[in-house]
Amino acid sequence: MRTVRTLAAAAVLAGTVLVGAGAGTALADSPSSDAPSPGPTASNSDAAPTEAGTAFRTAVAVRQGQKATASASSGDYLYWMFPADAGQRPTVTAKVTLPEAASRHGASTWRIDVYDGLRRRQPCMYGTQSGSAAEDAATVDLSCTLRPTVAWADTWSTDPLPGSYYIRLTAVSLPETDRGLPFKAEVEPTVLDTGGAHAVDGRLSTPLGAKSAVEPDGGWASGWWTDRWVWTAAGGLLAALAGIAGYNLTRGRGRPSRAPRGV
Missing domain, CATH: 2.60.120 (Jelly Rolls)
Structure with a gap:
């Protein structure tokens, strides 16, 4: 049960990261109300x-x-x-x-x-x-x-x-x-x-x-942000989840069974 709870929490975190990054990209693509002054x-x-x-x-x-x-x-x-x-x-x-x-x-x-x-x-x-x-x-x-x-x-x-x-x-x-x-x-x-x-x-x-020249809406990004950051972070998180799951499964199988009380 502890493993399931860990995986569920991590999955929720991953979804939050992806949704937040997507929202940030959408905001960056939206026209800014503070448009830069013309050149x-x-x-x-x-x-x-x-x-x-x-x-x-x-x-x-x-x-x-x-x-x-x-x-x-x-x-x-x-x-x-x-x-x-x-x-x-x-x-x-x-x-x-x-x-x-x-x-x-x-x-x-x-x-x-x-x-x-x-x-x-x-x-x-x-x-x-x-x-x-x-x-x-x-x-x-x-x-x-x-x-x-x-x-x-x-x-x-x-x-x-x-x-x-x-x-x-x-x-x-x-x-x-x-x-x-x-x-x-x-x-x-x-x-x-x-x-x-x-x-x-x-x-x-x-x-x-x-x-x-005038600047693009939102100013010059010049390669600072791309959606590759999102997928890189998501891939690292999924790799961490796989490592936690594998560790817990291996630990559970290798643990010696306890003898019944009173024997």
């Missing part, structure tokens, strides 16, 4: 940006899940920046509203590229990174999903690291006579938390380009 290139309010930069240095900061808009001329390069932390998989979607069909003279091709804080172009895992529009088309939809961001990588690696990410949108092909025609753009960066599946040992001392 130097961001707006002074939480309103979505209505303009874009024309180079990396003038990229306009956008929050995760925020839709930015801009008006520009065909042939211009538009730049935005957003944060991505360790364990997050970024996806960028873009919509280009083309000039009036009557003013255009042929098809055009539009493209989005995403660069990390070191200005290395990151390949898309999937998505329509480049799209062509017929002369009478009204819009073009683009998307790019990057690889999951890792907390640390070797210097020779091109793995995406925590920090600022840059979005560049432009027309890569259009009739020369259509250059300068007005168009509108919408971009939205979102992230998906991948958990401990892509966790690595080590972390950066400072996220790449973090000083010039």
